[in-house]
Amino acid sequence: MVSCLWDKRGKEVSTPQKTTWEIEPHTLAKHEILRRYLGAWFPILGTAFQNIVYIDGFCGPGRYDGGEVGSPIIALREAKKHRNRLQKNRLIFHFVDERPDRISQLNDELEQIEVPDNFEIRPVARAFEHEFRDLLNNFDKDEFQKAPIFAFIDPFGFKGVPFDLVQKLLKKPRTEVFINIMADSINRFLEHPDKVTRQHISDLFGTTDVFKIAQDSGSRVEDLRLLYQEQLKKHAQFVRYFEMRNSKNRPIYYLFFATNNSLGHLRMKQAFWKVDSASGVRFSDATNPNQLVLFELDESETLAKELQNKFMNQKVQVKQVRDFVINKTSFLPKHVTKALRLLEKEKEIYVQTLKSDGNKRRKNSFPDEVIITFLSRVPKQRSLF
CATH class of the missing domain: 3.40.50 (Rossmann fold)
Structure with missing residues (x-):
């Protein structure tokens, strides 16, 4: 193990003194x-x-x-x-x-x-x-x-x-x-x-x-x-x-x-x-890779919230959403479709039914040219019963 003590020169006191050391x-x-x-x-x-x-x-x-x-x-x-x-x-x-x-x-x-x-x-x-x-x-x-x-x-x-x-x-x-x-x-x-x-x-x-x-x-x-x-x-x-x-x-x-x-x-x-x-x-280092991490948000939920915060009350093309995810977030292109499907299911976005060529988009698909309207987010009320 390598400790985390440091000297006044900004160098680890217990930096391995041997030529080689154990990996962590x-x-x-x-x-x-x-x-x-x-x-x-x-x-x-x-x-x-x-x-x-x-x-x-x-x-x-x-x-x-x-x-x-x-x-x-x-x-x-x-x-x-x-x-x-x-x-x-x-x-x-x-x-x-x-x-x-x-x-x-x-x-x-x-x-x-x-x-x-x-x-x-x-x-x-x-x-x-x-x-x-x-x-x-x-x-x-x-x-x-x-x-x-x-x-x-x-x-x-x-x-x-x-x-x-x-x-x-x-x-x-x-x-x-x-x-x-x-x-x-x-x-x-x-x-x-x-x-x-x-x-x-x-x-x-x-x-x-x-x-x-x-x-x-x-x-x-x-x-x-x-x-x-x-x-x-x-x-x-x-x-x-x-x-x-x-x-x-x-x-x-x-x-x-x-x-x-x-x-x-x-x-x-x-x-x-x-x-x-x-x-x-x-x-x-504390995580056992063979165990599930409890209470970890699904990445589609996390990205969906980020997209709502970014585009709320806006009409944008799917391509603009993809470009934002690829260039400005930690998420990957494959996460975009899952997040948009979740938002559409929760009725937090309205997705144009027709593509730019006049053809109807397939269900759960999000071609780049399709227009999405991000709606105002209404807090969900929890039931008292």
């Missing part, structure tokens, strides 16, 4: 999200771009004590699955970790893998902040100006990932970032008097407004999530988060995904839903 359930879930997304990312980009860049910050040794593979090996395996489609591309993998022993271990792991000739693997033992800054400067060269870049940034603490670097990455076309923000631990250091610690926190968020959250009596961890989310939205059209909880079912960190590509946004949401089929937004 939430890390497995995180890696599953990464694996699924990269499985879609590599082949899509390979059809349109010559160079493809993958960056893994705080990459670790490539394998855990129990033999489970780490993120560098996951990325290489997913790329290799599509080697035939990528054989004309140049793939550059940057694996960065400040611990030389872990990079040495990673090199040992990499030697066991047959790597295609067009894969360039660059493990570096260096502080991520410095290496990342140099990489971004080098990417300004003609060779990489148009290359798609995916950066997976997974620190143990809150040191060494200043927001200005994330901002600089997102200014480049076709870039995406998947970053771990340790909100629970940051929360416990919001009122720390040490200037260095406070600087690390404000650097991470890109604003000193983060310290105002310390005065909030509400959910400070959630407020930290909202603040980082808003910071990302200033630089990316699409921002999603996934909440990770510990064995006590307490939020410990958030995985944020930011992109300006609508397809990338959809693919990441699909990866989230594969890990959390109930809501697409969280994973808990």
Whole structure:
């Protein structure tokens, strides 16, 4: 187990001192999200771009004590699955970790893998902040100006990932970032008097407004999530988060995904839903996957309420509803029809009977051009008997 104690430098006191360590359930879930997304990312980009860049910050040794593979090996395996489609591309993998022993271990792991000739693997033992800054400067060269870049940034603490670097990455076309923000631990250091610690926190968020959250009596961890989310939205059209909880079912960190590509946004949401089929937004070490989660709202009910709040008293085409769900919510296209069927059944929407071509729509179908009227919601009265 990895504890959650931190020193004044923003680094976990009990960060594993060994080269390798035991993996935890939430890390497995995180890696599953990464694996699924990269499985879609590599082949899509390979059809349109010559160079493809993958960056893994705080990459670790490539394998855990129990033999489970780490993120560098996951990325290489997913790329290799599509080697035939990528054989004309140049793939550059940057694996960065400040611990030389872990990079040495990673090199040992990499030697066991047959790597295609067009894969360039660059493990570096260096502080991520410095290496990342140099990489971004080098990417300004003609060779990489148009290359798609995916950066997976997974620190143990809150040191060494200043927001200005994330901002600089997102200014480049076709870039995406998947970053771990340790909100629970940051929360416990919001009122720390040490200037260095406070600087690390404000650097991470890109604003000193983060310290105002310390005065909030509400959910400070959630407020930290909202603040980082808003910071990302200033630089990316699409921002999603996934909440990770510990064995006590307490939020410990958030995985944020930011992109300006609508397809990338959809693919990441699909990866989230594969890990959390109930809501697409969280994973808990406390949850037994073999047990049902009691009182969890059906996703169609949750989305139906969200659609009512968005479109109440409006007439809109089904396509407008779909676009809203795909681009502005955590839900997937497949959830739209179920939610609209529920709203129609509850008589909370009126659906035009004819399609634009004059033909009658089939029952329970919602073609894009059909007009829906969202009615005012009347609270249902509960019977006293």
